[in-house]
Amino acid sequence: MSCFRLLITIEQMNQELQARLRRLGVVKGARNLKSRREGERSPAPGRRPLPQSRPGPRDDEPQSLETLLPGLRLAETADGACYTLDKVYPLTHRHGAGELADLLAADTSVAALFLADERLAGLNFRDFLFLDTETTGLGGAGTIAFMVGVAYYEADAFVVRQYFLRDHGDEPAMLLLLDELMGDRPGLITFNGRSFDLPLLDGRFLMNRLPSDVQERPHIDLLPPARRLWRLRFQSCALSSLEEAVLDLARTHEDVPGWMIPALYNNYLRTGDGRELSRVFYHNRIDLLSMVTLAARVLRHCGQPDPGDHPLELLGLGRWQADLGLVAEAEKSLRLAADPELPTPLYRQALTHLAYLLKRDERREEALPVWQQLACTSFEDVTAHVELAKHFEWHEPDLAEASRWTEEALALVRRNGDDTVLGELEHRLARLQRKRQRDREP
Numbered sequence: 362m363s364c365f366r367l368l369i370t371i372e373q374m375n376q377e378l379q380a381r382l383r384r385l386g387v388v389k390g391a392r393n394l395k396s397r398r399e400g401e402r403s404p405a406p407g408r409r410p411l412p413q414s415r416p417g418p419r420d421d422e423p424q425s426l427e428t429l430l431p432g433l434r435l436a437e438t439a440d441g442a443c444y445t446l447d448k449v450y451p452l453t454h455r456h457g458a459g460e461l462a463d464l465l466a467a468d469t470s471v472a473a474l475f476l477a478d479e480r481l482a483g484l485n486f487r488d489f490l491f492l493d494t495e496t497t498g499l500g501g502a503g504t505i506a507f508m509v510g511v512a513y514y515e516a517d518a519f520v521v522r523q524y525f526l527r528d529h530g531d532e533p534a535m536l537l538l539l540d541e542l543m544g545d546r547p548g549l550i551t552f553n554g555r556s557f558d559l560p561l562l563d564g565r566f567l568m569n570r571l572p573s574d575v576q577e578r579p580h581i582d583l584l585p586p587a588r589r590l591w592r593l594r595f596q597s598c599a600l601s602s603l604e605e606a607v608l609d610l611a612r613t614h615e616d617v618p619g620w621m622i623p624a625l626y627n628n629y630l631r632t633g634d635g636r637e638l639s640r641v642f643y644h645n646r647i648d649l650l651s652m653v654t655l656a657a658r659v660l661r662h663c664g665q666p667d668p669g670d671h672p673l674e675l676l677g678l679g680r681w682q683a684d685l686g687l688v689a690e691a692e693k694s695l696r697l698a699a700d701p702e703l704p705t706p707l708y709r710q711a712l713t714h715l716a717y718l719l720k721r722d723e724r725r726e727e728a729l730p731v732w733q734q735l736a737c738t739s740f741e742d743v744t745a746h747v748e749l750a751k752h753f754e755w756h757e758p759d760l761a762e763a764s765r766w767t768e769e770a771l772a773l774v775r776r777n778g779d780d781t782v783l784g785e786l787e788h789r790l791a792r793l794q795r796k797r798q799r800d801r802e803p
Contacts, residue, residue, distance in 0.1 A: 423634035426525075430639055433525075441534035444525040448646065449518050457610030459654040461519045467657055471664040472581055475685065480579040481548070486656075487514045489548035489581070493648045494558045495641055497623050505532060505565060506558075507626050509539055510645040512653070513546055519653070521646050528630060533569050536562075540571065548579045552600050552652055555582040583652060586659045589681045593707065594673040604651050607658060615643040666693075672700040676711050683718050691718055709738055716748070725756055736766070741777055743786075746770035750789060760800065764793045 426444070427433055436445045452462035464486050473482035490513050494506035505526075512521045522542070524535045539562075543549075551558050559576050566573035587598045595606050604610040617625065617640040629638045662670065666678055679694030695715040701708060712735045719728035729752060735745035746766045753763035767790045774783050 423632055424636050425633065426635035426638065429635050430642060436524075436534070436538055438534040438537045440537055441531055443531040443535040443538065444527060445538070446523045446525070446642065448521045450521070450650075452514075452517060452519060454519065456650045456654045457604065457608035459608070459657055461650070461653055463657040464653055464660075465514065467660040468664055471660050475586065475663050475681065476581060477685075478579060481581065484548050484579060488546055489513070489550050490543060490546040491550045491649050491652050492554060492558060493551065493645055493652070494561060495622050495626075495645055496561065497626060500557065500561065504561065505529060506561060508641065508645055509535060509562070510649050511539070511542060512649040513542075521649050523642060523645060525642075532565065533571070536566055536569055536571055540566075540573070543575070543578075548581070549575070550581045550583065550652055550656060552587075552648070552655075553582065553584040555580065556584075581656065583655055583659060586663070587655070590659065590662055590674050590677045593677055594671060600648060600651055600655070603655060604647075608651060608654050610651065610654075612647055613643075615640050616647065617641060617644050619644070666697070668697055670697075672698045672703050672711070673707065676707070676714070679711070680714055683714065688718065688722050705738060709735060709742075712738075713744070716745075720748075725752060729757075736769070740773070741779075743770040743773050743782065746773070747782075747786075747789075750793075754793065760793055760797045764790065764797065767793060 430446055432448070433444055433446045435442050450461060452460065452465070454461050467486065469484050469486065470482040473479055490511050493510045495508040495510070496504055496506050498504040507526045507529075509524045510521065511524075512519065514520075524538060526532055526535060549559070559580070563573050563576050566575065584598065587603060591603065591607065592598055595602060601612070604612070617637070622641050622644070625637045625641055629635060662674060662678060663681075666675060670678075675694045675698035679691045679698055682691035682694060692715065695711055695718065699708065699711040699715060703711070712731055716728045716731040716735065719725070719731065729749075732745045732748045732752070736749060739745055746769055749766040750763045750770070753759040753766065767786060771783075771786045771790065774780075774786060
């Protein structure tokens with residue numbers, strides 16, 4: 362038996378055991394926990410409890426999620442129940458610098474082109490379900506999604522719905538509800554969902570012996586585009602970092618760091634206290650809203666780059682366009698990115714990508730001034746010098762000029778003590794000298 366099949370068998374046995382225990386009244390989780398004041402006793406059989414005044418909850422008294430989250434309801438299915446919480450926003454709701462309606466004006470064909478998935482072009486953004494999970498761990502056997510947040514456009518509103526497990530036994534019900542909602546929306550939008558959320562959910566469907574196509578659906582994972590556009594500009598492309606740097610959004614004190622979330626859920630299962638866990642609902646909801654405005658921002662950059670965009674964003678976009686073979690678009694972006702105000706290494710990077718783009722497009726004459734500009738700003742790398750030497754040796758024969766650029770490259774290499782290309786340059790210079798000698802001979 363393979364390890365994977367063994368894991369499935371163990372998981373199924375565990376679920377069957379939990380079901381038997383529940384039928385016997387033995388449960389684990391928050392659904393059957395009773396909150397009681399410390400020191401409070403149950404009345405003796407046959408005696409009525411004495412009336413007591415009931416002040417508000419003390420700071421150290423557990424509070425239920427039902428009290429903390431108005432609108433939380435229990436959704437029943439053929440395989441149990443789980444909590445759901447809906448929050449509805451108008452399309453004019455501002456999240457950071459954008460409105461939720463902005464994405465509806467975006468063109469899905471741009472996403473289809475840049476993500477190389479033609480299926481996306483046949484959809485509009487009302488066909489997509491935003492999805493984000495909160496889990497009991499970072500992956501591996503036994504990790505489950507105790508909360509699945511989804512969001513979608515509905516008529517003139519935007520709905521955020523959060524499914525929550527009172528304990529692990531609610532998982533089949535949650536998966537059934539999620540699958541039902543996905544039935545009307547073929548597309549998915551996530552942030553790092555391709556690597557984490559979707560494989561996790563697909564595995565949980567499998568463990569519960571439920572069919573799933575969650576990994577085969579048209580999917581926009583926003584993390585790879587975000588890295589393409591912003592990794593040169595910002596140290597982190599985490600969603601929370603992009604909120605501050607790109608979306609002009611600051612979370613409130615209600616938020617909780619992601620690394621704390623599994624521990625908060627485990628504490629909830631032990632105590633039934635929902636005070637800290639209510640912050641996880643906030644965290645998940647903001648993640649979903651941020652995906653909406655981030656998606657609109659990404660597609661605007663890709664579909665309608667602006668000269669006012671930051672040069673490093675334009676550089677990232679130009680490199681991406683070049684990789685996709687969009688030569689004209691890449692050239693425009695890279696020329697805009699080549700801003701002399703950039704730090705020299707990044708300025709040279711923009712020029713280098715532009716020069717190679719023109720060279721690959723057989724536009725060597727246009728690449729020539731770019732190589733020359735690069736060579737004038739290079740004090741260690743001799744790539745531009747070598748390209749100029751090649752050009753004047755083979756494409757626009759001028760052996761004196763080819764020799765001059767080779768000699769400049771040799772001088773830089775010797776000064777910097779770089780032996781990696783020394784032999785190649787010496788060989789090139791010797792060949793050029795022989796050619797010049799032959800040209801001088803009668």
